[in-house]
Amino acid sequence: MTTLDVLIPHYNDSSALALSLESIENQTWAGSKRVIVVDDGSERDELQKTEQVILQSSLNIELIKSPENLGRPKTRNKLLDAADAPFLAWLDAGDIWYKDKIQSQFNCLYDLVHKGDDVDTHWITCNYDWKWEGKRRRKVDQIARGDQLKELFIGDKLRAYLWTLLGTRKSFERAARFDERLLRLQDLDYFISFVRAGGRLVTPSNRNSLCCYFKSDIGRNAAEIRGCYNTIFNKHNAALLEFGPTFTQRAKSKADFVASRFAKNNSEHGLAMAYKFHAFKSDPRYALFRLKQSLNQG
Structure with a gap:
């Protein structure tokens, strides 16, 4: 059994997936890992390109194909169903991890164990870079102090992004399933559910940005x-x-x-x-x- 399952939803963007897979390949953490990609009904040509990207990767990758586009929350639930490693991490196709992300987060988990804390009640988040299209990268600090539920509702100091996380599979079971009514903001709902269920977010001692989010609002419905x-x-x-x-x-x-x-x-x-x-x-x-x-x- 692998130690870590990396969960990636994908739809119609094989070049973005290739970028994300490369960042996983470059991790300094040398533990056993598997990447699970659920393709959410990509068009035929794009799916063929995705299959080629996966074949060219040195990673252990499992590709699960949805025959039709189900949307992000259902795809994420399929990823949860496919995962069976004791530890899970998430990455969206097109975003990247910096090389020390997983090692820094496992170090944080080990610190929790040494303190006698229950790792199944913790998610390890991290600082990240926010890269708007056409602008420079900007560092965003995740501040885990204080009332985390309150901070998540506002989202100014503590933000709900799955790709910042590493945790045990049992910790993600605490948050249950993704709400399939939410075509957007499923991350926020999932984080709130986790904290309401007694979960707690912590950050590594490494305060550098550990991943990068490439951001664009183009084509996304404001009313939605x-x-x-x-x-x-x-x-x-x-x-x-x-x-x-x-x-x-x-x-x-x-x-x-x-x-x-x-x-x-x-x-x-x-x-x-x-x-x-x-x-x-x-x-x-x-x-x-x-x-x-x-x-x-x-």
């Missing part, structure tokens, strides 16, 4: 994003309300700003302004903070 936020808020309403009405409005204001960003980047300027106006109406102070933050980041 905002609708998925509503689904998450309704699903976790009891937990959200524990932080009070002011915080609830702040979380909703953040959601409006995210939707506004998607709309703007897809040239839907009227819709972008409508979301931004609603964000100011919900929580003027937080909305002003977000506006200043976006101006400082360019």
Whole structure:
């Protein structure tokens, strides 16, 4: 049995998959690993290219083919079903790990064991680089201190991205399944479910960026994003309300700003302004903070 299963959803982007696989090949961690790729109904030509990419890789790769496009949450559930290694990590096709990522995260897990902590209640996340199309890479720190549930709802200091994680298979079972209603933001819902189930995120002592997220909003539906936020808020309403009405409005204001960003980047300027106006109406102070933050980041 392999020690680590690396789980990758893929759809119609063999060149992006090749980039991700290369970053796995370059890991300094020398343990036994298997890569599981679930192809989510790619077009025939692209699937053939994907098969060729896998054949050319030196990695131990299992390719699972879906006959039709099922969407990201169902694909991720198929990956969970296929995994059987004691440890799991995730990577989206097109994003990359830096060479020390897995070794640094296993070192963190070993530290937890030495302290007597239950590793099955922990996920190891990490700092990462955020690379917008046409811009330079920007380091983003994952801050695991404080109330993690509260921080996840806002997403300013602690962000929900699967490709930052390493953990035991049992720890991922704690978060259960991906919500198949969520075409977007399944990561956020999954992280919230994990923390609500008693899970805790920790970061390695290596504070460097350990992976890179290549980001583009082009073609992604702003209304769909905002609708998925509503689904998450309704699903976790009891937990959200524990932080009070002011915080609830702040979380909703953040959601409006995210939707506004998607709309703007897809040239839907009227819709972008409508979301931004609603964000100011919900929580003027937080909305002003977000506006200043976006101006400082360019």
